[in-house]
Amino acid sequence: MITIPYLTALSTYFSYALLIFFGYSRDLVRKIIDWWWNDTNLQGYAPFCLGFEEFYIRRLYMRIQDCFGRPIASAPDVWFDVVERVSTDNNKTLKRTKNISRCFNLGSYNYLGFAAADEYCTPRVIETLKRFSPSTCSSRVDGGTTTLHNELEESVADFVGKPAALVFGMGYVANSSILPVLIGKGGLIVSDLLNHKSIVNGARGSGATVKVFQHNRPNHLKKVLREQILEGQPRTHRPWNKIIVVVEGIYSMEGELCKLPEIVSVCKKYKAYLYLDEAHSIGAVGKTGKGVCELLGVETADVDIMMGTFSKSFGSCGGYIAGSKELIRYLKHTCPAHLYATSISPPAAQQIISSIKVILGEDGSSRGALKLARIRENSNFFRSELQKMGFEVLGDQDSPVMPIMLYNPAKIPAFSRECLKQNVAVVTVAFPATPLILARARICISAAHTREDLIKALEVISKVGDFVGIKYFPAEPKKEEIGSIKLE
Known part of the structure; x- marks a missing residue:
């Protein structure tokens, strides 16, 4: 606060x-x-x-x-x-x-330095550009799925620790188009107060009832869930068809880490699905770059839906959703971003695959x-x-x-x-x-x-x-000044 x-x-x-x-x-x-x-x-x-x-x-x-x-x-x-x-x-x-x-x-999301030329990624991206061209000129379900897209989805699923994944050409679309597919009228979305605009728009477009809990406050989340479960749906007071709690790994305007262990505990207690947006955390935090789950010691199995983007740590573009095989199969048949939007470009897909290999040390070096x-x-x-x-x-x-x-x-x-x-x-x-x-x-x-x-x-x-005039707190004295004070 x-x-x-x-x-x-x-x-x-x-x-x-x-x-x-x-x-x-x-x-x-x-x-x-x-x-x-x-x-x-x-x-x-x-x-x-x-x-x-x-x-x-x-x-x-x-x-x-x-x-x-x-x-x-x-x-x-x-x-x-x-x-x-x-x-x-x-x-x-x-x-x-x-x-x-x-x-x-000091302004770009180039967290791992992959946005510039890289000795491992760049040659492979150039080769992919020659082989596949800059764009597929099609959606995934028409002519927009290449061998690279399948390889990318397997790599992402393995990297984040989920059985399957689905990739999109834009990270914003992943949130704004997925939530309306996952939940609708009769459902409840409980969203962190400071969630990204893409989550807000996706929640509003779903038709579900949306409730907000105080930023990064698991105790308030518990209170909201308890009250909503007791009250049920508006007017009819019937039980909710589905409840999804939506949080971010690192909040982009605050730089704060999500209190994930406590939120997982609350979601388990009240049988709510957990949706985790790792746009700013995947690849940037954790011992091997696998995000807040790794950093905070949370099992990925405890997070039902994992979302992330490739425009930060991986030096590319697009986003992904990772979860169970049943979830991904369902999304492939219902998500408009998969059915109608142009697929992620092959060079961009290759950049992500190559950067993941560098992070995991599969390029044969310790650069990751x-x-x-x-x-x-x-x-x-x-x-x-x-x-x-x-x-x-x-x-x-x-x-x-x-x-x-x-x-x-x-x-x-x-x-x-x-x-x-x-x-x-x-x-x-x-x-x-x-x-x-x-x-x-x-x-x-x-x-x-x-x-x-x-x-x-x-x-x-x-x-x-x-x-x-934005130094609102007194500056700490330098070590030399501290030493001189002690001598005096």
Whole structure:
């Protein structure tokens, strides 16, 4: 749970109140002018966009949109090329220039460093591209299943410790299309408060009743399940046809590990199915990279449905669902993402297969084990150093995702732009991806980062943090200072 300093919360609320007041005032003046001059071409039409989110995008987000969606002109490696953009209309439109900045990459999900050229993966991907072409140009059930897809599904199932798996061309689709197939009217989905948007959309589209439990609170999950089982379905109070609890391995905006052992225990007690999204944890944590089950000592048999993506640790794209053979057989006949969507491209499939072999040491080297050890060391080192500097950093040990809290809306563009001036590329996250007053910069650590580069990045972030004013806690004294104090 995030505890916001009182003065910080007060200034943040005041800043948003001021921005919202002036924004709505300008909108009111614009409406009066349009009414007076009858200046509209859409009389009688309902507006396409309404509500606070539309207002927020137009009046707040657009003013700082240069901090988001920055185009790059290279592979998302440790260092990458960021394309400069300029605006002549107060950020309503952005135009690319020919100027390119070489920046240290702290924003990509390149957890194990496979997104750049790899001595084992890249030659095999190029060979696959020559043999199979860039796309199958078909869905899986038509002409879109190659020998690589079958091999990939076997590799994924073995890697995550499940009898079978099904792969998709997009990770977002795995959640949003699978949940409506698994459960419908008469069913109950109990979802963590901070689950990803793909899970939220999948749950809403299922037709099932959706209940939310407090983030990472097994005791509240127990309370919700007990109450819902006692009450039953709305109006009829009949028993639920099915109950599915949905959680994430590592929460992408918090960097926190799921309290999986406790949640498994609750699900067993109340006979609820457990759906685990490992988009950010598979390949990145655990002794052999097999995710939170391995890290927290949970048997994969205790998790009914395991979902994950290939766009983080594996340097590719797509997602998967792993479970029992009966489950996967059912999904192959009912899931629209499998029946109608274009299958994952053969080169992307080969990249995943090759990276899994490297992680498991099947390439004949120990590079996989070294990568896993390095990302763990880098993550823990970077987090501890940020905390020593006085930043408020979310997340758990071993997690490669570490949000730095910004809070105030003025500090979002200030932190992002100042870091970019120092050739450090960071990702800032604001509403609606987070609650309005909980804006943050999300740092993603990679095994490809060297200790020297991380130290330089920490120096830049420390200077920018002082300039912007986001060191909300007193910094710890350095070892030399501690030693001198003792001598005195």
